[in-house]
Amino acid sequence: MKILTAAQTRQLDQATMQEQGLLSTELMERAATAFVQWFTGRFTPTEAGEILLLCGPGNNGGDGLSAARLLQRAGYRLRVALLPADKQSADWQHNRRLLPNSVAVAGIEPGRLPKIAVDSLVIDALFGTGLSRPLTGLAAKVVQHLNQARARVIAIDLPSGLFADAPQPANSAVVQAQHTVSFGLPKLAFLLPQNAAFVGEWEVKDIGLSEAFIAATATPWHYTDAAAVAGQLPPRPKFSHKGTFGHALLLAGSRGKMGAAVLTAGACLRGGVGLLTAHIPGCGYDIFQISQPEAMCLTDKQADFISELPELQPYQAVGIGPGLSQDPASLAVLRQLLKAAAQPLKKTGHLLPLIIDADALNLLSSHRALLKQLPENAILTPHPKEFERLTEPARDDYHRLELLREFATQHRCLVVLKGAYTCLATPDGALHFNSTGNAGMATGGSGDVLTGVLLALRAHAQLPAFEAARLGVYAHGRAGDLAAAQTGQAGLVAGDIVRHIGPALAEV
Numbered sequence: 001m002k003i004l005t006a007a008q009t010r011q012l013d014q015a016t017m018q019e020q021g022l023l024s025t026e027l028m029e030r031a032a033t034a035f036v037q038w039f040t041g042r043f044t045p046t047e048a049g050e051i052l053l054l055c056g057p058g059n060n061g062g063d064g065l066s067a068a069r070l071l072q073r074a075g076y077r078l079r080v081a082l083l084p085a086d087k088q089s090a091d092w093q094h095n096r097r098l099l100p101n102s103v104a105v106a107g108i109e110p111g112r113l114p115k116i117a118v119d120s121l122v123i124d125a126l127f128g129t130g131l132s133r134p135l136t137g138l139a140a141k142v143v144q145h146l147n148q149a150r151a152r153v154i155a156i157d158l159p160s161g162l163f164a165d166a167p168q169p170a171n172s173a174v175v176q177a178q179h180t181v182s183f184g185l186p187k188l189a190f191l192l193p194q195n196a197a198f199v200g201e202w203e204v205k206d207i208g209l210s211e212a213f214i215a216a217t218a219t220p221w222h223y224t225d226a227a228a229v230a231g232q233l234p235p236r237p238k239f240s241h242k243g244t245f246g247h248a249l250l251l252a253g254s255r256g257k258m259g260a261a262v263l264t265a266g267a268c269l270r271g272g273v274g275l276l277t278a279h280i281p282g283c284g285y286d287i288f289q290i291s292q293p294e295a296m297c298l299t300d301k302q303a304d305f306i307s308e309l310p311e312l313q314p315y316q317a318v319g320i321g322p323g324l325s326q327d328p329a330s331l332a333v334l335r336q337l338l339k340a341a342a343q344p345l346k347k348t349g350h351l352l353p354l355i356i357d358a359d360a361l362n363l364l365s366s367h368r369a370l371l372k373q374l375p376e377n378a379i380l381t382p383h384p385k386e387f388e389r390l391t392e393p394a395r396d397d398y399h400r401l402e403l404l405r406e407f408a409t410q411h412r413c414l415v416v417l418k419g420a421y422t423c424l425a426t427p428d429g430a431l432h433f434n435s436t437g438n439a440g441m442a443t444g445g446s447g448d449v450l451t452g453v454l455l456a457l458r459a460h461a462q463l464p465a466f467e468a469a470r471l472g473v474y475a476h477g478r479a480g481d482l483a484a485a486q487t488g489q490a491g492l493v494a495g496d497i498v499r500h501i502g503p504a505l506a507e508v
């Protein structure tokens with residue numbers, strides 16, 4: 001699914017009306033109907049009580065007025081408060097005329113802000129994608145008043161005051177909604193942690209916007225939903241054997257962090273790899289062999305960390321980093337690996353696929369000259385702290401995305417910036433936000449599991465780097481969701497994610 005800018009969203013509305021011969025009021029009615037469908041599915045008239053609908057002067061307010069009419073017809077009690085403006089949009093005026101007199105409508109004035117009881121329901125239809133500058137004056141005052149009221153707030157399309165696609169200045173007035181019900185496509189703002197308090201839970205409702213326009217519109221931003229990865233995992237042919245799905249090498253673990261190697265290996269096996277060999281420090285031999293009998297194991301001459309790079313010739317992909325330690329000897333191994341991976345493989349003529357995680361990323365950060373040696377399409381999997389060590393501290397989430405794009409294009413690699421909406425950056429500058437996963441995965445070892453899944457998919461001869469990375473990130477989050485359905489979020493541990501990788505991959 002694409003994510004468009006606010007300007008492109010306006011063009012999309014126009015294109016939809018032209019393509020489908022729709023009046024703008026008809027499109028607005030679709031949006032309001034979609035919103036009301038969501039609302040009535042969520043709250044009965046009794047649960048809703050008397051709803052306050054805050055209405056701005058543009059088409060977001062027009063959506064609100066149209067929704068007010070539909071909600072009243074459906075038996076809800078509501079009152080409407082209008083934000084004064086020099087001029088209202090034509091579709092706003094249309095829906096204002098259609099609103100029955102039985103709905104109480106009052107103008108908002110500086111000395112007379114609408115009364116909002118604690119826990120009452122408020123629908124925010126002040127501003128949507130047409131916001132052109134941060135809110136000031138009376139609009140800002142209304143928003144602050146609303147945020148202080150501790151009501152249950154539901155935003156139409158966007159929480160008012162929030163830009164759809166760009167940061168707003170610190171301390172701007174923005175509605176803090178519990179729910180945002182948006183139309184057509186997700187907005188970039190929904191995916192960034194800094195906006196969580198404004199957006200709340202969000203949903204996007206289909207209102208039949210022009211597919212042709214969306215397909216023809218260029219954007220760096222994408223949202224990976226089930227449709228994006230459907231059918232991407234190649235089927236396992238009847239006569240396949242363990243060699244068909246690649247032999248992966250994992251370099252992981254150190255004293256006290258053998259669990260990282262075990263989890264990564266388990267995830268790689270569940271990710272469908274044909275064969276897995278792990279190269280681990282001597283101290284981990286029994287731990288590893290007992291907990292992952294399906295994997296083969298090479299031990300380093302060092303007991304506590306890795307100091308040797310095995311012969312790479314047998315392997316189709318290499319993962320390095322989980323629990324590795326940052327010992328200078330492990331740095332030397334990383335150096336050798338990058339050097340060896342710079343040469344195409346004799347058998348295939350391709351570069352050896354690499355997954356670089358955790359301490360291997362930290363080693364890259366402290367020896368940045370090594371970044372020049374990253375082979376094309378290497379996959380790096382930093383969390384935000386690790387990413388900032390590789391680049392620079394970001395001013396905010398939007399700046400971090402800029403840094404992410406720059407990094408992936410400059411180094412011709414794939415970067416998986418982990419988080420609630422993990423963002424995969426590609427060498428051509430695209431950003432793919434993942435839709436799966438849950439806060440139960442905010443637990444030690446979840447990232448190791450991701451590395452294992454990615455390693456398995458990169459060892460697969462038929463999956464190109466981008467498809468493997470996108471599918472791996474999606475399936476990892478989906479496995480987390482399936483696991484949380486059984487354990488609850490608080491009780492989820494990384495091993496639960498491993499056990500659900502199989503079902504997650506079976507779904508796609």
Ligand SMILES: NC(=O)C1=CN([C@@H]2O[C@H](COP(=O)(O)OP(=O)(O)OC[C@H]3O[C@@H](n4cnc5c(N)ncnc54)[C@H](O)[C@@H]3O)[C@@H](O)[C@H]2O)[C@@H](O)CC1
Nearest residue numbers: 028031058059060127128129130131132133134135157183
């Ligand atoms: N495809 C879609 O997404 C559809 C969107 N519709 C609705 O239309 C909305 C966009 O409507 P508009 O473009 O009219 O924009 P808005 O209603 O978001 O706001 C624009 C109005 O607010 C004023 N304004 C902007 N920033 C302001 C500020 N900081 N302080 C005071 N006034 C400010 C503008 O001058 C204009 O009058 C969407 O958010 C959505 O709710 C639907 O009606 C139809 C379908």
Ligand SMILES: Nc1ncnc2c1ncn2[C@@H]1O[C@H](COP(=O)(O)OP(=O)(O)O)[C@@H](O)[C@H]1O
Nearest residue numbers: 418419420437438439441442444445446447448
């Ligand atoms: N709130 C969340 N919602 C969805 N996914 C999450 C959330 N928190 C963490 N995750 C996922 O869990 C993983 C955590 O990785 P990481 O921070 O490297 O943990 P660790 O180093 O302990 O393995 C990432 O894939 C991340 O996307």
Ligand SMILES: [K+]
Nearest residue numbers: 124127158160
């Ligand atoms: K709004």
